[in-house]
Amino acid sequence: MLNDPKNYKENVKAYQPKLPYVTNCLNAFWVGGSICLIGQVIQTFYMNIFHFSKQTAGNPTVATLILISALMTGFGIYDKIAKFAGAGTIVPVTGFANSITSSALEHKSEGIVLGIATNLFQLAGEVIVFGVVSAAVLGIVRLFIEQVF
Amino acid sequence: MIFLYAFLVGGAICVVGQLLIDVFKLTPAHVVASFVVIGAFLDVFGIYDRLIDFAGAGATVPITSFGHSLLHGAMSEGHEHGYLGIAMGIFKLTSSGITSAILFGFLVALFFKPKG
Numbered sequence: 001m002l003n004d005p006k007n008y009k010e011n012v013k014a015y016q017p018k019l020p021y022v023t024n025c026l027n028a029f030w031v032g033g034s035i036c037l038i039g040q041v042i043q044t045f046y047m048n049i050f051h052f053s054k055q056t057a058g059n060p061t062v063a064t065l066i067l068i069s070a071l072m073t074g075f076g077i078y079d080k081i082a083k084f085a086g087a088g089t090i091v092p093v094t095g096f097a098n099s100i101t102s103s104a105l106e107h108k109s110e111g112i113v114l115g116i117a118t119n120l121f122q123l124a125g126e127v128i129v130f131g132v133v134s135a136a137v138l139g140i141v142r143l144f145i146e147q148v149f
Numbered sequence: 150m151i152f153l154y155a156f157l158v159g160g161a162i163c164v165v166g167q168l169l170i171d172v173f174k175l176t177p178a179h180v181v182a183s184f185v186v187i188g189a190f191l192d193v194f195g196i197y198d199r200l201i202d203f204a205g206a207g208a209t210v211p212i213t214s215f216g217h218s219l220l221h222g223a224m225s226e227g228h229e230h231g232y233l234g235i236a237m238g239i240f241k242l243t244s245s246g247i248t249s250a251i252l253f254g255f256l257v258a259l260f261f262k263p264k265g
Contacts, residue, residue, distance in 0.1 A: 021171055024171055025168065025171075028160075028163045028164050028166065029161070029164050030160060031163070032159055032160050032162065032164075032166075032211075033159045033160025033163070034156070035159065036155045036156060036158070036159025036160070036206050036210045036211070037152060037155055037156045037206070039206030039207075039209065040152050040155035040205050040207065041152070043209070054201070054202065054205070055198075058201070058206075058209035058214065059242065059245040059246070060245065061206060061209065062209065062245065062246045062249075063246060063249040066253055070250075070254055070256075070257045071253075071257060073257065074257040074260070075264075076264030086166075087163050087164070087166030087170055087177070087180065088160075088163045088167070090180065091163045091166040091211050092159070092163070092210045092212065093212055093214070093246065095181070095212070096181075096212060096215070096246075096250060097253065100254035101253070101254040101258060104257075104258035105261060105264075106263060108258055108262075108263055109263075116259065117255070120251065120254055120255065126178055126181070127182065127185055127212065130186055131186075131216050131219045131243075132219060132239060134189045134190075134216060134220075135189045135216060135223050135239055136236070138190065138193070139220055139224055139227055139235040140235060142227075143227045143231070143232060143235065
């Protein structure tokens with residue numbers, strides 16, 4: 001039965017390890033929540049010390065988190081957290097910085113220009129491509145609707 | 150109170166991502182790409198702005214806010230300069246995030262040794 005190539009995907013299912021859905025979600029929740037909590041502490045700091053407004057304080061906060069996450073990637077700490085936190089480390093903007101830094105580090109041996117600089121956006125490029133394409137399309141549609149009505 | 154909301158909302162967005170990976174078998178790259186697109190969609194009617202008011206960093210730190218600020222910047226320039234403004238303003242709000250990611254990513258790669 002197992003050698004039946006037609007139903008391979010169905011047959012092999014019984015032998016795959018069960019995913020710990022609840023544990024994964026809990027880890028993603030508290031790690032992701034903590035990263036946002038740290039972000040909120042930084043944001044409150046910027047709002048109180050440098051008098052940013054609630055809307056503009058997001059920018060320096062994100063930049064600070066990116067710096068922290070790039071450094072943690074350099075020290076190899078971020079990847080250790082990512083191993084058990086899953087989406088908790090991928091979804092926050094720190095995961096974006098982690099993918100940029102780690103792909104650059106990985107190709108460091110190929111040189112600064114061909115290694116680091118060309119591979120910087122190897123993994124993170126999709127974020128920018130999909131973001132710009134969707135924002136441009138939605139922006140044009142919205143502007144069109146607003147001008148017509 | 151904003152600290153609690155930031156933790157809860159940020160954590161909840163990450164759980165949605167984890168469920169997409171575990172249950173719907175998406176790769177992390179697909180999850181991040183769809184979150185950016187969803188964030189851009191939620192800028193319509195100012196839904197995401199309300200979430201930022203409510204949860205602060207819980208809404209600005211997840212990658213969904215990247216899509217939101219791309220469209221937000223595009224629209225603010227678009228209202229002033231028409232369709233050309235969309236191209237002019239798209240990176241207006243996200244410029245600091247992308248600049249710091251490139252700068253710090255490059256510097257860290259330059260000075261650190263690869264681990265693992």
